[in-house]
Amino acid sequence: MAVQLPALFIERMRGLLGTEFDAFMTAYDAVPHTGIRVNTLKISVEDFMRISPFELRPVPWCPSGFYVPYGSKPGLHPYYHAGLYYIQEPSAMAPVELLGIQPGDRVLDLCAAPGGKSTQIAAKLQGSGVLVTNDIHAERTKALAKNIELYGVRNAVVLNETPERIAEAFPHYFNKILIDAPCSGEGMFRKDEDMARQWETHSVEKCTVMQRDILSMASRLLAPDGVIVYSTCTFAPEENEEMIAEFLKVNDGFRVVSITDRPGFSPGRPEWIPSKKRYPDVEQLAGTGRLWPHRIEGEGHFAAVLHWEREPGQQNTSDQTLCVSERSVREEAGSHGRIKAERHKGGRKQAGDSRRSGRAGEVSTAAEVLASFAAGQLTLQLPGQTVAYGDRIYQAPLDPDRLNGLKVIRPGWFVGTVKNGRFNPSHPLATALHRNDSVRSIVLNGSSPESVRYLKGETLLIEEDRVQLAEGASPKGYALICIDGYASGWGKWQDGMLKNEYPAGWRWTSV
Incomplete structure (x- = not known):
């Protein structure tokens, strides 16, 4: 067997699975499955299937998900x-598919890094x-923010906070909450052997403490008639069925919505819960x-859909607080300066419905230079409120006052910076645009070395007739660079030369 499994884990699974144990163990001899999920913010599933460079097989539980052959890279x-x-x-x-997200929902991804499920949520919105996408670990929010930006998300706020502080700022605000809970990771042993090696130190007992705390805060964040999806990538019933049983016991008005008719899912196992008599209506955990x-x-996962059926104004019987001290959580998460957004109303293209607060003149200048850039460069109305954090300009999807006192990584769509009264468009502004959103664009062939050269940051020679222009626009200036028509970054075109604006930290580094 390629994967060295902990002996205690094998012993427990033998006792739980009985006659299925041999088949379960045989699965560890197979190679992990590789999947990709189409980003429908940028391309439809049907269009991607037409241009896909890979052989695709559908993932049964995700309409935008596909298996690709092992080794496809x-x-x-x-x-x-x-x-x-x-x-x-x-x-x-699977977990995001269970949330039933609709455009217009207010969604919280509470344990989000590195951001795969957040980008899936954003595509559905x-x-x-x-x-609002959050992770308590400061270092992990770097990958989270980058993925939000790479996948063209315009309506996300990225936080680095404890669930308790988010609950203080957003009481009963979200109608959909995803908890992809920190867990002992038993379901990922085949995919990540480090998890198997760390299993005894990253114990089930430690994880249940965190999971209990996170669920208790989620009940304070959820709006009436809202839905929580709780998921783990572990097999331990203490982290799965028993965790949900505890939650239901102390939170009146919640019920489990059955998911056993969903493709791939087997029923939960309430019979694996020790001391079942402690919990009412335990059979609904099936x-x-x-x-x-x-x-x-695929690998091992557990999921539960929890619907709060209470009427507005009713309170839960439990108001649990974090068992882990706030101080220790903050030390683990790291420190960020707490920041307050400065806002301003105005600007053509209506770069926002914003209001001003903060240092006089600074915010006004930011909004004005953004509006000027949008008037000359963009064909769309930028959504949200324009907010300034120092020299960085964002379009915020909610009132920035809600973020006061929180550790904010991104208050919204990062659109650019202002320096010496001049607006410099950001890379995330480009990645969230469509080709026709810019008055000037250049299309590179995805199968040509030219596209890789662009992604490596090289200067390109581009003939003028390749610069696609909106009516009345001149070819000189910022151009949206598109690979086979899909926005990938900025370049500055002048006299047959494209100055590459692809940022160094994003560049293609493979040979």
Whole structure:
């Protein structure tokens, strides 16, 4: 067997699975499955299937998900750098599908890094509503923010906060909450052998403390008639069915919505809960779901859908607080200066419905230079409120006053910076645009070395007739660079030469 599994884990699974144990163990001899999920913010599933450089097989539980052959290396293609798909383990695509997200929803992804599920949520929102995506680990929010930006998300706020502080700022605000909970990771042993080696130190007991705290805060964040999806990538019933049983016991008005009719899911196992008599109506836990690696093409997952059926104004019987001290959580998460947004109303293209607060003149200048750039460069109305954080300009999807006192990584769509009264468009502004959103664009062939040269930051020679222009625009200036028509970054065109604006930290580094 390629994966060295902990002996205690094997012993427990033998006792739980009985006659299925041999099939379960045999699954560890198979190679992990590779999946990609089409980013429908940029391209439809149908259009991607027409241009896909890979052989695709549908993932049964995710309409935008596909298996690709093992060894395909989807990260080494220009389409990946254009944000057309996210590389994601197939089972990990399931929890967001259970949320039932609709455009206009207010969604919280509470344990979000590195951001795969957040980008999946954003694709379902299709630019409307709001996504607040959070991770408690400061270092991990770097990857989270980058993925939000690469995949063209316009309506997300990125936080680095404890669930408790978010609950203080957003009481009963979100109608959909995803908790992809920190867990012992048993379902990922085949995919990541480090998890198997760290299993005894990253114990089930430690994880249940964190999971209990996170769920208790989620009940304070959820709006009436809202839905929580709780998921783990572990098999331990203490982290799964028993965790949900505890939650239901102390939170009146919640019920489990059965997911056992969903493709790939096997019923939950309430009979595995020790001391079942402690919990009322324990049989409804059979409506939770498990993805087993010996039954599907994917790794091990658990998921539960919790619907709050209370009327507005009713309170939960439990007001639990974090068992982990706030001080220790903050030390683990790291420190960021707390920042207050400065806002301003105005600007052609209506770069926002914003109001002013903060240092006089600074915010006004930011809004004016953004509006001037938008008037000359863009063909769309920028959504949200224009907010200034120092020299960085964002379009915020919600009132920035809600973020006061929180550790904010991104208050919204980062559109550019202002320096010496001049607006410099950001790379995330480009990645969230469509080709016709810019008055000037240049299309590179995804199968040509030219596109890789652009992604490596090289200067390109581009003839004038390749610069596609809106009516009345001149070819000189910022051009939206598109790979096979899909926005990938900026360049500055002048006299047959394209000065590359692709940022150094994003560049293609493979040979």
